[in-house]
Amino acid sequence: MSWLTPEVIDVLIKIVQALFILVATVFVVANLIWLERRLLGLWQDRHGPNRIGPFGVGQTVADMMKLIFKEDWLPPFADKITFLLAPVIAMSALLMAMAIIPFTPNWGVADLNIGILFFLAMAGIGVYAVMFAGWSSNSKYSLLGGVRATAQTISYEVFMGIAVMGVVAVAGSFNMRDIVAAQKDVWFIVPQFFGFLVFSMAGVAVAHRAPFDLPEAESELASGYHTEYSGLKWGMFFVGEYAGVVMVSALLVTLYFGGWYGPGPEWLAFFWFSLKTLVFIVLFVLIRAALPRPRYDQVMDAGWKVCLPLSLINLLGTGAVILLRADLG
Amino acid sequence: MAEVATNTEALPGSDYEIVRELSARFGPSALQFQPTKDDVPTLWVPRAQLFEVLQFLRSVPRPYVMLYDLSAVDERMRKHRHGLPAADFTVFYHLLSIDRNSDVRIKVALGFDDLHMPTALSIWPNANWYEREVWDLFGIVFDGHPHLQRIMLPRTWQGHPLRKDYPARATEFDPFMLTTARQDAEQEALLFRPEEWGMKRSTTNEDFMFLNLGPNHPSAHGAFRIVLQLDGEEIVDCVPDIGYHHRGAEKMAERQSWHSYIPYTDRIDYLGGVMNNLPYVLAVEKLAGIKVPQRVEVIRVMMAEFFRITSHLLFLGTYIQDFGGMSPVFFIFTDRMKAYDVIEAVTGFRMHPAWYRIGGVAHDLPKGWEKLVRDFIEWLPRRLVEYEKAAMKNGILRARAIGVAAYNTKEALEWGVTGPGLRSTGLDFDLRKARPYSGYENFEFDIPLAANGDAYDRGMVRIEEMRQSLRIIEQCMNNMPAGPYKADHPLTTPPPKEQTLQHIETLITHFLSVSWGPIMPHGEASQMIEATKGLNSYYLTSDASTMSYRTRIRTPSFPHLQQIPSVIRGSMVADLIAYLASIDFVMADVDR
Numbered sequence: 028m029s030w031l032t033p034e035v036i037d038v039l040i041k042i043v044q045a046l047f048i049l050v051a052t053v054f055v056v057a058n059l060i061w062l063e064r065r066l067l068g069l070w071q072d073r074h075g076p077n078r079i080g081p082f083g084v085g086q087t088v089a090d091m092m093k094l095i096f097k098e099d100w101l102p103p104f105a106d107k108i109t110f111l112l113a114p115v116i117a118m119s120a121l122l123m124a125m126a127i128i129p130f131t132p133n134w135g136v137a138d139l140n141i142g143i144l145f146f147l148a149m150a151g152i153g154v155y156a157v158m159f160a161g162w163s164s165n166s167k168y169s170l171l172g173g174v175r176a177t178a179q180t181i182s183y184e185v186f187m188g189i190a191v192m193g194v195v196a197v198a199g200s201f202n203m204r205d206i207v208a209a210q211k212d213v214w215f216i217v218p219q220f221f222g223f224l225v226f227s228m229a230g231v232a233v234a235h236r237a238p239f240d241l242p243e244a245e246s247e248l249a250s251g252y253h254t255e256y257s258g259l260k261w262g263m264f265f266v267g268e269y270a271g272v273v274m275v276s277a278l279l280v281t282l283y284f285g286g287w288y289g290p291g292p293e294w295l296a297f298f299w300f301s302l303k304t305l306v307f308i309v310l311f312v313l314i315r316a317a318l319p320r321p322r323y324d325q326v327m328d329a330g331w332k333v334c335l336p337l338s339l340i341n342l343l344g345t346g347a348v349i350l351l352r353a354d355l356g
Numbered sequence: 357m358a359e360v361a362t363n364t365e366a367l368p369g370s371d372y373e374i375v376r377e378l379s380a381r382f383g384p385s386a387l388q389f390q391p392t393k394d395d396v397p398t399l400w401v402p403r404a405q406l407f408e409v410l411q412f413l414r415s416v417p418r419p420y421v422m423l424y425d426l427s428a429v430d431e432r433m434r435k436h437r438h439g440l441p442a443a444d445f446t447v448f449y450h451l452l453s454i455d456r457n458s459d460v461r462i463k464v465a466l467g468f469d470d471l472h473m474p475t476a477l478s479i480w481p482n483a484n485w486y487e488r489e490v491w492d493l494f495g496i497v498f499d500g501h502p503h504l505q506r507i508m509l510p511r512t513w514q515g516h517p518l519r520k521d522y523p524a525r526a527t528e529f530d531p532f533m534l535t536t537a538r539q540d541a542e543q544e545a546l547l548f549r550p551e552e553w554g555m556k557r558s559t560t561n562e563d564f565m566f567l568n569l570g571p572n573h574p575s576a577h578g579a580f581r582i583v584l585q586l587d588g589e590e591i592v593d594c595v596p597d598i599g600y601h602h603r604g605a606e607k608m609a610e611r612q613s614w615h616s617y618i619p620y621t622d623r624i625d626y627l628g629g630v631m632n633n634l635p636y637v638l639a640v641e642k643l644a645g646i647k648v649p650q651r652v653e654v655i656r657v658m659m660a661e662f663f664r665i666t667s668h669l670l671f672l673g674t675y676i677q678d679f680g681g682m683s684p685v686f687f688i689f690t691d692r693m694k695a696y697d698v699i700e701a702v703t704g705f706r707m708h709p710a711w712y713r714i715g716g717v718a719h720d721l722p723k724g725w726e727k728l729v730r731d732f733i734e735w736l737p738r739r740l741v742e743y744e745k746a747a748m749k750n751g752i753l754r755a756r757a758i759g760v761a762a763y764n765t766k767e768a769l770e771w772g773v774t775g776p777g778l779r780s781t782g783l784d785f786d787l788r789k790a791r792p793y794s795g796y797e798n799f800e801f802d803i804p805l806a807a808n809g810d811a812y813d814r815g816m817v818r819i820e821e822m823r824q825s826l827r828i829i830e831q832c833m834n835n836m837p838a839g840p841y842k843a844d845h846p847l848t849t850p851p852p853k854e855q856t857l858q859h860i861e862t863l864i865t866h867f868l869s870v871s872w873g874p875i876m877p878h879g880e881a882s883q884m885i886e887a888t889k890g891l892n893s894y895y896l897t898s899d900a901s902t903m904s905y906r907t908r909i910r911t912p913s914f915p916h917l918q919q920i921p922s923v924i925r926g927s928m929v930a931d932l933i934a935y936l937a938s939i940d941f942v943m944a945d946v947d948r
Contacts, residue, residue: 067682067683071682071686071687072686072687072690073686167565167568171567171929237680237682238680238752248929317681317683317746318680318681318750318752319676319679319680319681319747319750319752319753320679320680320681320752321680321752321755321756322755322756322928322930323589323928323930324589324928325755325756
């Protein structure tokens with residue numbers, strides 16, 4: 028057992044951790060579908076899935092089985108390779124981004140120095156999913172949805188990036204662990220309130236969630252960019268959307284709500300992190316249940332005319348305060 | 357004026373002001389007055405003078421601003437035509453004047469070998485679809501019409517179904533076969549060709565996208581197709597295509613007894629339930645000369661208002677949903693269930709009770725109906741307040757609806773828009789007040805109005821209308837007159853059983869009346885009502901038979917859809933969805 032050096036053991040542990048986090052994330056994402064439907068049911072005066080298993084939790088398994096066994100249909104008019112690639116990107120890009128989330132002081136897949144930039148990069152890659160899907164489907168509704176999605180996501184990633192820079196400036200690091208550690212005393216929601224507003228709005232937009240679900244606006248574009256998808260490929264888009272919800276919620280917690288910090292002993296870190304994330308996930312669902320959908324140009328207006336100035340002012344203000352403090356100190 | 361009066365004293369129909377004006381302008385010889393059993397002056401005009409007459413009516417002081425209806429009758433089989441001009445086909449124009457609050461019906465006689473008419477498109481833009489419909493169903497050509505194509509039936513259709521020599525039953529045709537070749541041909545015929553509609557596929561700077569919205573689309577509210585010419589997401593132009601829901605309701609009326617046609621009317625505006633029965637039975641009662649007891653009138657009003665509420669509720673739910681607000685519709689369905697619980701207890705059915713009868717209603721109100729009705733009118737107002745708070749006051753919805761797809765009163769009238777869509781432009785024209793029927797004059801209620809005529813106003817007007825309907829229902833509940841639920845008249849249906857067992861004569865009469873149905877006296881009558889979506893009317897022609905000779909159903913949704921292109925040009929796709937939601941149409945009400 029000479030090869031079993033401490034380094035190898037360390038690597039193995041990391042791999043197991045990473046696998047565990049991946050499986051756990053997928054599990055959470057899958058059950059999120061059930062959670063959302065139950066919550067929507069609660070808020071919409073109806074039941075939601077309640078037949079399979081206790082409280083209907085088995086619904087997700089049943090849905091997945093159905094999706095897996097459905098015919099893997101490729102529209103004859105679609106561009107095959109791109110058409111297949113799109114859902115793969117949609118699902119994996121945001122799941123990959125989960126790698127940078129520090130769940131507890133010790134748990135997490137990757138401890139990257141560029142942490143938050145990695146997320147922005149992955150979200151950027153995610154745009155390719157909708158763009159490819161919209162274009163390769165060779166259908167007008169898909170194309171319109173794809174164009175909407177691309178413009179919307181690219182725009183909102185700008186504001187998202189600028190908003191995050193405020194956090195980075197205050198924490199003095201791109202590293203997610205450092206950012207959480209910097210919130211030991213006061214959560215960044217307090218000094219970075221406007222940044223938080225912009226980031227959460229942009230987060231909803233990047234995840235294509237209601238009210239910014241224009242790329243798939245049911246009442247306008249049937250299903251938008253994934254109109255032509257069915258079966259498991261459609262399921263991957265679906266999972267991708269919920270992965271986005273989890274990702275953005277986890278990021279909100281990490282960047283603005285003190286990550287794993289909370290009252291009580293240190294071993295409660297994971298509990299606090301997941302509780303906070305769950306609150307945001309539920310908030311996502313609540314927003315979907317409560318709000319109508321703005322028009323496409325209104326979304327873009329809100330982005331460029333409200334979010335952009337707000338995030339810039341936030342960044343300027345943050346910088347000014349930091350410099351002022353440096354001078355005083 | 358005195359001179360005019362003396363000139364026309366001999367002319368029948370000179371009680372009507374417009375008849376006097378017309379005969380003063382065109383001379384009494386050009387016009388022939390036809391007595392009808394409704395209050396619409398009906399005049400026959402030679403085809404050569406028709407266009408001039410229509411123009412005169414459109415421009416006369418207090419003009420006839422709306423082309424309310426335009427259709428035709430195949431007269432070839434009609435026996436009772438005493439005193440009418442010889443005609444194989446008749447085309448009639450039903451015009452409506454808001455200022456006069458009265459109508460006029462202009463008829464033109466056509467011979468079979470010369471089925472040509474001048475188009476009225478330049479006088480009323482909404483003549484377009486009506487003329488296409490007449491061409492489609494009767495084969496009468498409107499010279500000068502730019503797109504005289506089939507509108508209800510597929511372009512590949514053979515024959516003109518509302519002609520009397522066209523069979524009414526499928527069994528009279530060869531069995532239908534859909535071969536691959538035929539399917540291809542049919543699909544080919546459905547292809548949209550922009551050039552046909554005078555549209556360009558591109559300009560020097562941009563190519564347009566032609567997007568088929570429907571006939572299967574979540575927001576098309578039924579089998580409705582609209583082809584959009586898009587520049588990015590902006591609608592340059594569009595062409596609505598209807599007929600996917602056409603069932604030939606008018607043809608069916610010609611093979612059903614007066615009584616057995618009632619259930620068909622339920623399905624014209626399938627959200628309107630007994631509201632649809634009302635204009636039909638009122639028109640038949642005019643033909644038969646039946647005066648219904650007061651209790652019948654009040655029961656009818658009460659149930660019709662219930663259906664106005666259920667229809668408006670569904671409107672509100674889908675309206676908010678089309679703006680992306682997904683929750684209210686579920687709550688609204690709960691409200692509708694509560695309304696249907698009352699409707700079911702009273703009529704025995706929920707969506708399509710077919711409950712009104714010629715001369716009355718099917719049975720008396722059940723024991724304890726007051727409690728059910730009271731529960732409902734206590735339940736709904738609180739919920740309406742919630743929907744206003746949750747949706748109508750929401751900033752996103754307001755930003756999407758206010759100022760979107762707006763039209764003014766003048767445009768509304770020239771396109772034949774009626775109902776809440778007209779009142780939201782600020783015009784106070786509700787038939788229940790303007791020309792009360794079925795005893796509406798006895799009720800206290802307000803007519804909700806708005807000013808901007810946009811998608812938001814159309815929503816708000818309907819919410820307020822529900823409140824007014826609740827007021828009417830409450831008054832019905834508190835003042836329900838005692839008495840019979842059916843008129844005492846030999847032509848009511850079904851005939852009262854108690855009167856059968858007297859002697860052989862009454863038994864035979866009853867037997868004939870039940871098996872063949874009653875024979876309505878010959879003549880013509882129409883009845884207009886303020887239905888859930890606008891003005892709905894039945895124009896019945898009886899040839900003294902057990903069946904209607906011609907049943908013309910004028911529905912509000914038909915002109916509302918025709919108006920779409922003129923309103924939506926230059927807007928975004930999302931605005932079209934908002935507009936469609938705010939029109940509140942059902943395709944059965946368009947296609948019949």
